[in-house]
Structures are given as C-alpha cells and as structure tokens.
Amino acid sequence: MTVEQYRRICREEGPCYTFWIHAETDRLLTGSDMTRRLTVSWPDRLRSFIGYCLSEPLYRAFSLVPHWEWGLSNHDVSILTQRHPSLTGCRAVHLTDLHLDRYYPRHDKIVTTVEQLHPDWIFITGDLLNVPEGLPHLFQFLARLRTIAPVYMTLGNHDHYSGVPVAEYAEQADRHKITLLVNQSAIVSTARGELVIVGVDDPSLHRADLRCVPPRADHRCTLLLAHAPNILDYVDTNYAIDLILCGHSHGGQWRVPGIPTFWLPPGCNGRVAGWHESGAHRLYVNRGLGWSFLPFRLNCRPEIAVIEWIEEQTPTRTT
Numbered sequence: 001m002t003v004e005q006y007r008r009i010c011r012e013e014g015p016c017y018t019f020w021i022h023a024e025t026d027r028l029l030t031g032s033d034m035t036r037r038l039t040v041s042w043p044d045r046l047r048s049f050i051g052y053c054l055s056e057p058l059y060r061a062f063s064l065v066p067h068w069e070w071g072l073s074n075h076d077v078s079i080l081t082q083r084h085p086s087l088t089g090c091r092a093v094h095l096t097d098l099h100l101d102r103y104y105p106r107h108d109k110i111v112t113t114v115e116q117l118h119p120d121w122i123f124i125t126g127d128l129l130n131v132p133e134g135l136p137h138l139f140q141f142l143a144r145l146r147t148i149a150p151v152y153m154t155l156g157n158h159d160h161y162s163g164v165p166v167a168e169y170a171e172q173a174d175r176h177k178i179t180l181l182v183n184q185s186a187i188v189s190t191a192r193g194e195l196v197i198v199g200v201d202d203p204s205l206h207r208a209d210l211r212c213v214p215p216r217a218d219h220r221c222t223l224l225l226a227h228a229p230n231i232l233d234y235v236d237t238n239y240a241i242d243l244i245l246c247g248h249s250h251g252g253q254w255r256v257p258g259i260p261t262f263w264l265p266p267g268c269n270g271r272v273a274g275w276h277e278s279g280a281h282r283l284y285v286n287r288g289l290g291w292s293f294l295p296f297r298l299n300c301r302p303e304i305a306v307i308e309w310i311e312e313q314t315p316t317r318t319t
C-alpha cells in the first residue's frame with residue numbers, strides 16, 4: 001500500500017493520524033524494517049557491554065532502598081517557541097529519560113503538570129526503564145499520559161540494556177494505544193498542513209536509521225525524536241527536519257558549582273543541555289526526568305519541555 005492509498009483510506013474512513021512510510025520508496029514500512037542494526041565499532045560494543053553489566057545490578061541494588069532518591073521530586077518546565085505555518089497554535093510536551101522502574105508520587109506530579117499544559121501531542125525520547133520488572137509501572141505512567149494526548153515515543157540505550165525485546169515494547173505500546181517509533185515515521189494531519197513525527201532508534205548505540213525521514217513537502221513540518229544528541233552529527237543538509245528533540249545527557253545529572261560537567265554518557269559529544277545547531281538543523285537537549293547509575297541529581301532539576309508553535313512574523317517592509 002502506498003502513502004497516497006493510505007491517505008485516501010484515512011479521508012474516506014475517518015480520522016486516522018498515523019502510518020509508516022519509507023523515504024526512498026514512499027511505501028509503508030513493515031515490521032521487519034523496524035530495527036535494522038547498523039555497523040557497530042568495537043569501542044561502542046565495549047561501552048554497551050559495560051553499560052549492560054553496570055546498569056542492571058546498580059538499579060537492583062538501589063531498589064532495595066526504593067524511596068531513597070534525591071533531587072528528583074521537583075521539575076522545571078521549559079518553554080520552546082517555534083514557528084511553522086502548519087502548526088501555528090499547536091503545543092506539544094517533550095519528556096525524556098524516564099528510567100521508570102517504580103511508580104513514585106513524583107510521577108503523579110509530572111502527569112498533573114502535563115495535564116495543565118494542555119498539549120496536542122506528547123513526545124518521549126527514550127530511556128523508558130532499566131529492568132523488565134519496570135514495564136507495568138512504566139505503562140501505568142504512559143497510560144495516564146495517553147488520557148491527556150496522543151503519545152509518540154522512541155527507545156534509548158537503557159531500554160536496550162534492560163533486555164526487554166523491542167517487540168515487547170511494541171506490543172505494550174499497541175495495547176495502550178501509544179505510538180512507538182523505531183526508525184519509523186508517523187504523519188499527523190493538522191488544520192493547516194501536517195506534522196511528520198520521525199522516531200529513530202538510539203543513535204548512541206548506532207541504531208538510528210534516518211532513511212525513514214520523508215522528503216520535504218509543502219505544508220509539512222518534520223520533527224525528529226532521537227534519544228542521544230549525537231544524532232545532530234548524522235543529519236546532513238539533505239534531510240528536511242525542522243526540529244530535533246533528544247535527551248540522554250541528564251544535563252550532566254550532577255553539577256558541582258565551578259566545575260565543568262564531568263559526567264556525560266557517550267553519544268552526547270559535549271552537548272549537555274539546551275539548544276544546539278548544525279547547519280540548518282536545530283536540536284534541543286532535554287535534561288530528562290530520571291536518573292542513571294546513582295539515584296540523585298545535584299543542581300540539575302528534572303525537566304519538562306513544552307513546544308509552542310506561534311504565529312509567523314510578517315516581514316517588516318521598508319519603502
């Protein structure tokens with residue numbers, strides 16, 4: 001089935017907001033296209049191995065004292081203003097790095113904040129959990145978000161370290177009517193055009209496959225969801241991407257005044273937080289909501305980002 005055929009079905013059979021396309025063939029992707037793994041160098045293999053060996057035992061150790069965590073109970077809300085004629089008046093919430101293995105009261109606070117922001121869509125850029133036992137807790141949280149707005153998410157390095165198969169994430173996501181994008185794209189119709197949401201697998205583990213980015217088109221805004229900031233090093237000028245959202249850095253997680261950020265996972269390439277640019281592309285690094293390896297954050301509050309698309313400014317005329 002081609003994209004045009006699918007669009008016709010959507011028009012004739014009522015609203016349908018997602019489908020998968022391939023940039024080169026303009027055909028719908030099938031399940032086998034989802035997780036094509038790219039070549040991995042030996043340092044990356046070593047890092048994945050070390051990450052896998054350290055991550056799970058540490059999370060299990062700290063789960064023995066489940067309520068001991070510090071610096072995670074309050075979050076900041078960052079407003080990102082964007083302009084695109086197809087999305088004027090729309091609003092989205094971006095969350096990342098949930099690392100949600102146990103549902104805490106702070107997750108209720110996050111849901112309440114998201115609800116009060118009235119988003120049209122919710123985007124989540126990976127590191128959903130750390131251990132398989134976290135799945136019911138994670139989807140308890142995601143199901144609550146889904147009552148607020150459609151949720152689109154992709155995977156991060158810890159989602160792979162956890163050992164949970166991609167198919168299991170996909171099945172759970174389907175069951176909760178959540179859109180998991182793993183080297184796939186979804187198209188959402190808006191009042192003035194369309195929003196393409198591209199979700200790639202984790203760039204820090206070299207799983208991202210940008211061939212799912214569709215070509216440039218009129219009245220189309222393309223948003224790229226990727227877990228790690230090094231995706232900015234892979235998007236050349238040919239890719240029609242209006243905005244990239246990612247996480248992975250945790251903002252450094254521990255910030256000691258007067259000392260440069262000393263903890264950044266591979267795949268950040270020095271990008272700690274906030275806006276970064278390369279050529280025509282802009283990337284926002286969200287500090288995320290959870291923790292890695294040690295359950296505390298220092299001078300680095302969790303972050304909820306809000307993207308607001310505002311009216312295009314009329315160019316000033318000179319006579």
Ligand SMILES: [Fe+2]
Nearest residue numbers: 097127248292
């Ligand atoms: Fe993370």
